[in-house]
Structure formats: C-alpha cells, structure tokens
Amino acid sequence: MHAYRFANLVFTLEDGRLRNEHAESETSLRPQVARLLENLLAHAGEVIPRERLYTAVWGEEAVVDFESGLAALMRELRQSVRAVEGPDDLVETVPRRGYRLDAEVRVDGGSRGGRRRAAMLLAVLVPVLLGAGYGLWLALDGTAPEPPGESSLAILPFENYERSAELPEHVGLLMADTLLAELLARPVEGLELLGRTSLRPYLGREDVVSALAGDLGVELLIEGAVTGRAEQGWQAEMRLLAVPPGRVVWSSTVTGEPGRPLDVRAVAGSMAEDLVEAWPSLRARLAREG
Structure with missing residues (x-):
C-alpha cells in the first residue's frame, strides 16, 4: 500500500485515509480530494498551476466550473488536515500561479529523491525518444501535423x-x-x-x-x-x-x-x-x- 508520510501525517492512496502518526485522529478523503492531495504530495515544494490540478482531479474531458470546484476541494482538504491536527499552513496559495505543499515527503518509508532522479532521467530521455519517433514518422509519412489555428x-x-x-x-x-x-x-x-x-x-x-x-x-x-x-x-x-x-x-x-x-x-x-x-x-x- 502506497503511504505518503509528511508533517507527522500519513496518507494512504488506496483507501484515501489521512491520519496523524502521533495522535489518535483519522479521516477519509473523498476521491477527488484524495487525487488533489496525491498531486500536491507528488510535487511537494513546487508551485503546481491550477490547470494541472484541474486535469489531475477531473480529467481533460470533464466540463465543470474548475475555479470554484478547485477552491471548494482545497477548502475541504484544509479542513481534513485540521481535523487530524495537521499544520494550518501545509498548503500555500501562490496568487495567480497555483498551490504549493510545504513539507518534506517520504513515500513508503523512502525519500522522494529516488523518484525525483527518475523523473529527471525521464525528462531527458522522453524528448530524445519522441524526437526519434517524430523523425521516423516524417520519413515514412512526409508530412507534419498542423499546429492549432487561430x-x-x-x-x-x-x-x-x-x-x-x-x-x-x-x-x-x-x-x-x-x-x-x-x-x-x-x-x-x-x-x-x-x-x-x-x-x-x-x-x-x-x-x-x-x-x-x-x-x-x-x-x-x-x-x-x-x-x-x-x-x-x-x-x-x-x-x-x-x-x-x-x-x-x-x-x-x-x-x-x-x-x-x-x-x-x-x-x-x-x-x-x-x-x-x-x-x-x-x-x-x-x-x-x-
């Protein structure tokens, strides 16, 4: 079971449980709130644009009032953190940019360093592989996809x-x-x-x-x-x-x-x-x- 440990709290992704390691307090997050917290934890310390959180929570095809919906989920998440005696300033609102989770995060007893190194490796390899695939596609097809118009x-x-x-x-x-x-x-x-x-x-x-x-x-x-x-x-x-x-x-x-x-x-x-x-x-x- 994937467990995120941060600020004396433990969040298990599979069942959406959030609990305090040092107090007998626990709550269960709704699926959308759990997805929101998961993305904040996966990028702890980074400012995550609201649009990325929209997509992570609702997907690209959903049609909802993203702004008010995200604000409501953020309020619910902060209330859940307070309910398990977590810090009030865990999630920071960065005006006009997005949100940032301010805490050291460990996953299943290991640090985020390994995941970050893997992400950096992927960031290098993926463009190379995509470029090679794109070049091969051009060689076979002879045309390039048209960019979106005005x-x-x-x-x-x-x-x-x-x-x-x-x-x-x-x-x-x-x-x-x-x-x-x-x-x-x-x-x-x-x-x-x-x-x-x-x-x-x-x-x-x-x-x-x-x-x-x-x-x-x-x-x-x-x-x-x-x-x-x-x-x-x-x-x-x-x-x-x-x-x-x-x-x-x-x-x-x-x-x-x-x-x-x-x-x-x-x-x-x-x-x-x-x-x-x-x-x-x-x-x-x-x-x-x-």
Missing part, C-alpha cells in the same frame, strides 16, 4: 446583479472593456480578439451566441457576472465558452472583502493573467475536440 474571441459586457456601493457605475461594460485591454497588452499566440465595435450590433440579442458564431466566425466567447452585497463583499466571475453551442470550457472567479470597492483594472488584470496561463493547455484540448 481562435477568434469576443468579450460580452458582464451581467451586473445585486448592485452595491462597492461596485462602480456601469461595472459590466467596464469589466468587458478593461479585460479586452488587459488581454491586448498580453498578446497570446493563437488567440484573435474582436473589438467592441464589431460586437455592438449584436449586444442585447437573444441569439447573440449563434449570431456571433455565424456572422463573425467567433469560436470563443467570454461572458461574466459581477455581484455585490455590502455584508458579503463583491464577486466577479468570467466564463470562457466554446461556440457553438456555448459550452463552458474554463472559468475564473475573483472575490473581494466586504466594504472594499472593486478595482476594475486589478480584477480584469488578474483574470487576464489566469486566462493567459491556462490558454496553452486549453488551446490543445480545444484542438483535439475539434
């Missing part, structure tokens, strides 16, 4: 619910325009951005998704919502849709503390950074799905 992206004004003093006037339009500006300041390979002028005739139409896809050839669409309550703080959510048919393929959420005004540029910049970081794997997945 994807056109349009950004709709964000919906604005539950207005409060923390939200500026016309926040929905401001979010869309500022997000466009932030993405234009971070050129992304394979992503063509449509300006607001091109979208103006379509705004307000019930068939806006199909119209943009049919008339302008839009393949990706960003929609979002901003909500704000004085006692709960504000929340801005951005969703990336593949069109048609309007399937959500990725999302990002930013929340604010009660009483603190929403900084449109800072929020749009954070969302743009998240999308830029996630885009390479998103682009490859969308190309495979056709």
